[in-house]
Amino acid sequence: MTARDDAQQHPREESAPSGPDRRRFLGYVLAAPTLTVAAQLGEAVLAPAPAAAAAPSVVPSLPGPSEIYDLNDMLTHAALPTANLITVRIDPDGTASFALPRAEVGQGITTSSAMLLAEELDLPLEKVRVTLADARPELLFNQLTGGSNTTISTFTPIRVAAAVARGRLLRAAALELGELVGSLTARAGAIVSSTTGRSLSYGELAVKAASFTDTAVGVALKKPSEFKVIGTAQRRIDALEAVTGRKKFAMDVQVPDALPTMVCRPPTINGTVRSVENLDEVRSMPGITDVVRISTGVAVRGRTFGQCIDAVRALRVTWGPGTAEGASDTTVLKKLRAAELPLVVPPLPLLTKAVDARFTFHFASNSALETNCAIADVRSDSAEIWASLKSPIVAQEQIALRLGLPIAAVKVHVTEGGGSFGRKLFHDAAGEAAEISRAMGKPVKLMWHRTDDFRQGRTHPMSTSRVRATYSLGEVLTYEQRHTSVATDFGHGLGEIITAEAAQLPVGDLTFSETIFQLTQQSPYHFGVTTQLLSETDKGFNTGSMRNIYSPNVRCAQELVVDELARRMGKDAYDFRRRHLKDERARAVLDKVAEVGEWGRSLPAGMAQGIAVHPEYHAFVAVLAEIDCRPETTGRKIEDAYTGPRVTKVVCAVDVGLAVNPRGLQAQMMGGIIDGIAVTLTSGLHLHNGHFQEGSWDNYFYTRQWNTPPELEIVVMPPTSDRPGGAGELAVAGAMAAVACAYGRATGTMPTTFPVNHAEPLGFEPLPTTPPIPASPVDGLDRAF
Numbered sequence: 176m177t178a179r180d181d182a183q184q185h186p187r188e189e190s191a192p193s194g195p196d197r198r199r200f201l202g203y204v205l206a207a208p209t210l211t212v213a214a215q216l217g218e219a220v221l222a223p224a225p226a227a228a229a230a231p232s233v234v235p236s237l238p239g240p241s242e243i244y245d246l247n248d249m250l251t252h253a254a255l256p257t258a259n260l261i262t263v264r265i266d267p268d269g270t271a272s273f274a275l276p277r278a279e280v281g282q283g284i285t286t287s288s289a290m291l292l293a294e295e296l297d298l299p300l301e302k303v304r305v306t307l308a309d310a311r312p313e314l315l316f317n318q319l320t321g322g323s324n325t326t327i328s329t330f331t332p333i334r335v336a337a338a339v340a341r342g343r344l345l346r347a348a349a350l351e352l353g354e355l356v357g358s359l360t361a362r363a364g365a366i367v368s369s370t371t372g373r374s375l376s377y378g379e380l381a382v383k384a385a386s387f388t389d390t391a392v393g394v395a396l397k398k399p400s401e402f403k404v405i406g407t408a409q410r411r412i413d414a415l416e417a418v419t420g421r422k423k424f425a426m427d428v429q430v431p432d433a434l435p436t437m438v439c440r441p442p443t444i445n446g447t448v449r450s451v452e453n454l455d456e457v458r459s460m461p462g463i464t465d466v467v468r469i470s471t472g473v474a475v476r477g478r479t480f481g482q483c484i485d486a487v488r489a490l491r492v493t494w495g496p497g498t499a500e501g502a503s504d505t506t507v508l509k510k511l512r513a514a515e516l517p518l519v520v521p522p523l524p525l526l527t528k529a530v531d532a533r534f535t536f537h538f539a540s541n542s543a544l545e546t547n548c549a550i551a552d553v554r555s556d557s558a559e560i561w562a563s564l565k566s567p568i569v570a571q572e573q574i575a576l577r578l579g580l581p582i583a584a585v586k587v588h589v590t591e592g593g594g595s596f597g598r599k600l601f602h603d604a605a606g607e608a609a610e611i612s613r614a615m616g617k618p619v620k621l622m623w624h625r626t627d628d629f630r631q632g633r634t635h636p637m638s639t640s641r642v643r644a645t646y647s648l649g650e651v652l653t654y655e656q657r658h659t660s661v662a663t664d665f666g667h668g669l670g671e672i673i674t675a676e677a678a679q680l681p682v683g684d685l686t687f688s689e690t691i692f693q694l695t696q697q698s699p700y701h702f703g704v705t706t707q708l709l710s711e712t713d714k715g716f717n718t719g720s721m722r723n724i725y726s727p728n729v730r731c732a733q734e735l736v737v738d739e740l741a742r743r744m745g746k747d748a749y750d751f752r753r754r755h756l757k758d759e760r761a762r763a764v765l766d767k768v769a770e771v772g773e774w775g776r777s778l779p780a781g782m783a784q785g786i787a788v789h790p791e792y793h794a795f796v797a798v799l800a801e802i803d804c805r806p807e808t809t810g811r812k813i814e815d816a817y818t819g820p821r822v823t824k825v826v827c828a829v830d831v832g833l834a835v836n837p838r839g840l841q842a843q844m845m846g847g848i849i850d851g852i853a854v855t856l857t858s859g860l861h862l863h864n865g866h867f868q869e870g871s872w873d874n875y876f877y878t879r880q881w882n883t884p885p886e887l888e889i890v891v892m893p894p895t896s897d898r899p900g901g902a903g904e905l906a907v908a909g910a911m912a913a914v915a916c917a918y919g920r921a922t923g924t925m926p927t928t929f930p931v932n933h934a935e936p937l938g939f940e941p942l943p944t945t946p947p948i949p950a951s952p953v954d955g956l957d958r959a960f
Contacts, residue, residue, distance in 0.1 A: 199395050203259065204386040209267060213261060213263075214261045233701045234702070235703075236705045246691060271292050271304065276318045277325045281594055285412060286413070290404050294403065294404040296340060297363070300404065307589040310570065315568070317670075318670055321667075326835055351375060430559075433551075437486075441472060443865035444497045444717065445717070446495055448492060451490060457490055496865075498714075499862075511661070514659050520643065529643055537929065538635065539854055539858055541598040548562070558609055563595070564602055565667075566668075568670055571585050596721055633719035633721070641657040655706050655707075658725060659709075689709055723907040726789070734912035738925070761795045763830065763892065768797045768826045781803065785799070786800075789905065791905055791908070792901025793831075794831040797827070800913040819931070822884045827848060827889045827890065827906060833897060843905075848887070853930075858930055868941040
């Protein structure tokens with residue numbers, strides 16, 4: 176059966192009044208044996224709300240590029256042409272099935288997507304099944320997970336597809352029951368007749384509502400006032416599987432004859448194999464089936480991962496130099512300072528004064544809890560890959576090129592991931608697994624050792640930020656920021672091979688970096704003439720778009736300078752920020768954390784509060800942090816290594832426009848806050864002679880229970896829009912800046928090097944570099960897994 180006109184749709188659609196919140200959208204009923212529908216071409220993101228006028232006497236700033244059009248807008252618009260390929264299927268058992276073309280890595284997008292479907296279908300949430308879509312090259316820019324873009328770009332297409340499906344089900348029920356569509360209502364997944372009381376389930380109608388041809392259908396979506404699921408706090412749909420160990424990640428996928436595989440890697444970043452002395456000897460070790468040289472080292476395949484670790488330790492390899500040979504923190508810092516762009520506004524004697532500061536941010540690990548891993552089965556004429564991938568189309572296309580196979584011959588399955596923080600934008604493990612499988616002629620289950628992740632994996636690049644703000648008579652006249660960074664690798668492009676390959680050209684990464692920087696960085700303050708510019712140097716490192724890309728470092732530097740401006744002018748840090756903020760939404764979240772966190776309350780000497788604001792992707796966050804830097808607190812040794820300040824309290828207020836799942840949003844804010852604390856105080860990599868000295872979690876001090884704030888409160892602001900803004904990365908920059916400001920106020924000295932505990936001599940004994948795996952079998956397994 177087919178649907179061709181509005182009379183066949185839901186009654187709320189048929190009588191929908193015109194207006195901005197009742198616009199009609201185009202969807203499609205697809206030819207299929209059971210009801211299958213698709214979205215319209217997508218809805219353009221609304222232009223950002225104009226900034227509030229500057230307060231009297233404040234020197235206004237012109238809006239920056241990202242205040243007019245940001246990275247999220249670009250990603251959303253790039254996805255529009257293929258948004259109509261997002262499909263929803265109603266199955267005979269009455270459930271709705273949806274293959275999400277994004278990667279779930281713990282951020283909760285399968286739950287929020289299920290909520291969108293449940294809302295428009297009037298289905299219970301437990302009747303919605305969300306899986307992850309395989310790589311689909313026809314989706315072009317629509318299968319990239321990044322830039323906090325998933326919910327923004329899929330918010331309308333998913334709902335349109337669900338609304339089309341609901342209309343078709345109602346029409347099928349009307350024909351079956353001999354009733355008018357307008358007399359029917361959908362409740363809890365059953366179609367109920369308003370006149371006779373008879374009902375039919377969605378499952379009973381799924382086949383009857385199907386179509387033999389593709390048919391265009393117009394629909395109108397629910398008003399926000401009609402929402403019953405969107406905007407309500409929901410538990411994650413995958414929570415039970417996660418806590419009971421039944422959730423399947425890449426290493427849980429069972430592929431026949433795919434045996435454990437590991438790689439012996441060079442002692443320095445991107446070193447190369449010159450020779451291997453004992454290949455045959457290692458091949459004869461217990462359980463080992465294959466040993467081959469590959470582009471990144473020497474791969475071993477065995478019956479167990481323990482046997483693979485033994486084999487890796489036994490290999491005697493002569494290594495060639497890497498891409499960062501001889502480099503150390505000091506040599507990289509020297510290059511960064513040489514590449515800094517000049518500040519152009521000098522303070523004028525007797526007329527203006529200036530705050531001048533330079534900040535250093537060390538390398539940080541992109542390691543997620545789940546190490547890099549992938550399964551590959553490469554045959555002579557085909558290949559099949561299983562991995563957690565945020566850019567699966569690029570993975571499919573580049574692996575096909577590497578193997579010399581047609582793209583259609585390479586299947587890439589996206590599995591759920593145990594964390595990412597941007598690392599899974601790259602398919603390092605998947606590409607390596609494919610290379611190993613081809614070389615061995617057998618399926619492989621590749622897992623990186625934890626030490627590999629720290630020493631050869633993706634890192635947040637080392638950077639400096641040079642800032643100058645001039646002021647006179649209590650007003651800020653100019654603000655200049657020159658951010659200089661080790662080059663960020665944007666080799667994933669925008670999710671397909673053209674931009675991915677362009678990013679690898681000699682100046683391609685710089686072009687991408689400049690674009691991304693300008694589309695993400697903005698100052699929330701009226702500080703007169705404002706400029707924020709990027710310079711990059713040194714491409715010898717494996718870097719990536721670690722959570723928030725440039726924002727944590729850029730925002731941290733600016734907020735510290737804001738504190739210093741307020742201090743020099745004799746103003747309260749909160750009042751100073753409030754007076755200069757451009758946007759009322761930013762002012763509202765700032766007010767909320769000041770109220771809830773009791774800004775200005777009396778604290779003992781050595782303890783202090785810090786406060787910061789961060790705007791990003793049509794959303795705003797404010798964070799108030801309290802820190803304890805007293806000698807009696809920081810002088811005691813914790814976990815045999817860390818002796819430093821502890822954040823004792825954090826209050827966060829967040830405005831994302833419309834929060835689809837407030838509970839999920841709170842969880843994202845909590846995670847971002849913990850990240851922010853880590854990169855401010857404890858988590859950094861020490862580069863020495865071409866390699867990072869950290870090799871495991873026991874010497875890379877990510878925030879743990881002992882330095883997590885005992886008091887943590889997240890306030891989700893009431894909706895300020897009828898659509899969501901970005902949330903996944905929002906809290907990291909705000910938390911980093913607030914903690915840094917609190918540290919500066921507690922110690923009386925502005926911190927300029929991050930993390931603040933990044934010092935020599937090291938507080939740990941580095942693991943050996945050859946082979947880069949711990950010597951003790953038990954200790955090694957603990958650290959690896």
